[in-house]
Amino acid sequence: MSSKLFLGHRLRRLRRDHQMSQTDMATSLAISPSYLNHLERNQRPVTATLLLKLAEHYDVDVRAFAAGGGTRTGPDELAEIFSDHLLADLGVPRYELAELAHNSPSVADAVARLYAALKEAGRNPSLASNDDARSVVTPENWVRDYIQQHRNHYPELEEAAETLGGALSDPLSMQEPMRKRLKNAWGITTRVVSQSELGNISQQFDAERQLFLISSQLRPENRTFALAYQLALVEFAGVIDRMVAEAGAPDEGIRQLLHMSLANYAAGAIMMPYGRFLQACEEMRYSIDRLCGEFGANVEQVAHRLTTLSRPGARGVPFFMLRVDPAGNISKRYAGDQFPFSRFGGTCPRWNLHAAFQAAGQVVTQLIETPDGHRYFTVARTIERPIKSDLSGGLLAIGLGCDIVFAHKLHCAEAYDLADAPVTPVGPACSICPRLDCGYRATPPAGRMLAVDRNAKSISPYPFLP
Incomplete structure (x- = not known):
């Protein structure tokens, strides 16, 4: 018999994302509000019929929804945290971790953030003495978690970038159309200058002189991306500013890093507009080299873009x-x-x-x-x-x-x-890997009793009891 699906927190998050009341969503799914209330409280499992209704009415990816796609901190991440030597002796069973991740996702996120801060404080003890505990939440981890919470897909940026990218598309190169757009629409002049003129910077916008400088040492595809990035900053300033404000980043450094990350996302979407890029992916069978040639991008730019293809429908x-x-x-x-x-x-x-x-x-x-x-x-x-x-x-x-x-x-x-x-x-x-016979193991698994025999060496340097 297949296991029952208790997806209350995902249903609740989906409903809130659509700004709907329980009554409104229940009506759209042809169920009673009280039944939806039971589903959201995990007092009833989600049926296959209901999953199909969710797919029909809300364009839900059934597989990802049922598997927990989009949850920031899942049972695997919690298992990694609770395998730490500080917590391993508690012996928290996996089903409890799964319940925490599924029923209280915000609490699971909080546990993960505290653990990440603890790890960072261990790497940099000077941070631990800071009165502001947020200082041990590293900017890259905060932004990475925020991006993954959204499954690296931002519909508003996609729509705006697709309109702009389609208008600027050129079979030879997008560099010249983007340069002209910056000049004609925004009064920004672009120049390629020697690296010595920029020091340790690869690109720089001088707002006072309305001058955008690009290092001569940037590779061609990265020059194209630099232009797309600067274009995203000015074209989508209002959208990105609002997204950053709504994210509620804890300090200015994290806000700036998130702003840059969203502008990078928009730059990739300008170079590779969603509809045309997805069509090319399907026609070219996701051949990275062919996609690079089609869009004048490099391997990393295409690879990153491939992780963003989550548009409903x-x-x-x-x-x-x-x-x-x-x-x-x-x-x-x-x-x-x-x-x-x-x-x-x-x-x-x-x-x-x-x-x-x-x-x-x-x-x-x-x-x-x-x-x-x-x-x-x-x-x-x-x-x-x-x-x-x-x-x-x-x-x-x-x-x-x-x-x-x-x-x-x-x-x-x-x-x-x-x-x-x-x-x-x-x-x-390695600390949470359950595989017994692995010659690559670098550390013993947390919470497991070692089975070392001084008279017989095993393949794994840290044999343990299953």
């Missing part, structure tokens, strides 16, 4: 994306659907995202399986940093992935027999 393949450096530091993490990796730690060394550095410029594909049995098709490849400079560092790696049920739509999966291809078992952070 016109959804693309729901990708997740990571960007890492050779040391394993994660500098970007986006997901259009559920993300199968650690929120607070790094990635599993068995995922060949790391192997991309040994195969620079090549596309590395892999089928992976997480401990819960879910399988994903992943693509990894190296990218160059945006600016040509001795100070800018070496290569980065991009990892993209999607649930295996979507892999048949991908050009790079055509060589696979998805039913019989070898699958690599991967896990989240």
